[in-house]
Amino acid sequence: MADPVQRLSIPLPLTLTLPDGSDVIIDHLTDAQMTEMYAMIKDAAQHGEGYGMDEYLNEEGFRSEVGSGEKLAVMRRDTGELIAGVGNSIGHTCRTQVVVEAFLVVKRSERGRKLGYLVLHLSILLARDFGYVGLLLNMVRNNTVMQKLSDYFGFTRVGELPVSCLLPSGQLEGGLLYYLDVSKMGALKNLIQQKDGKYVFVIPG
Numbered sequence: 001m002a003d004p005v006q007r008l009s010i011p012l013p014l015t016l017t018l019p020d021g022s023d024v025i026i027d028h029l030t031d032a033q034m035t036e037m038y039a040m041i042k043d044a045a046q047h048g049e050g051y052g053m054d055e056y057l058n059e060e061g062f063r064s065e066v067g068s069g070e071k072l073a074v075m076r077r078d079t080g081e082l083i084a085g086v087g088n089s090i091g092h093t094c095r096t097q098v099v100v101e102a103f104l105v106v107k108r109s110e111r112g113r114k115l116g117y118l119v120l121h122l123s124i125l126l127a128r129d130f131g132y133v134g135l136l137l138n139m140v141r142n143n144t145v146m147q148k149l150s151d152y153f154g155f156t157r158v159g160e161l162p163v164s165c166l167l168p169s170g171q172l173e174g175g176l177l178y179y180l181d182v183s184k185m186g187a188l189k190n191l192i193q194q195k196d197g198k199y200v201f202v203i204p205g
Helices: 031-046 058-068 115-129 143-153
Strands: 013-018 022-027 069-075 084-088 099-106 134-139 156-166 172-181 192-195 198-201
Touching: 031 058, 031 069, 031 084, 031 099, 058 084, 069 115, 069 143, 084 115, 099 115, 115 134, 115 143, 134 143, 143 172
Parallel strands: 013 198, 099 134
Antiparallel strands: 013 022, 022 069, 069 084, 084 099, 134 172, 156 172, 192 198
């Protein structure tokens, strides 16, 4: 079981410079931002991007699944707008209490800025720093971006679901399961680095 008082290995709130030169602030996700994160997930689902139309029927269902875990917000530094959300929680896919499932979303208007790398990196840090054994990703089969990110961070594909969710077209789509043993993450890619007195997010290559 994870120790709830164990501290995250990065200071919060954290001002971080992205590869495109813009700054974001990373901090604990507030209750109001939970509602915003849910809205971003519903928007992604309506465009067939990463979530199914039937993933969460209402915000109450989303909160019941994600609300008890560790959560982070990624906000624009200039406006404070939430542009990405990170949640790790004991999910329904895995029944053990030592493996958490990641719930990640990036606002559609912010795509293409390496935020996918950032939210998955933060999810891994949360899982490791709070003492969990593993991190599970349960993704829609057509989410090729998340598959690429999973490979980058060393996840192993451990299974698939013939039917996982409903797409906007009415088609049923399958799902893929990826797993990472975060208890052996001594060699975790160090993507959040300090340079010239500030924190920067560095994507090699």
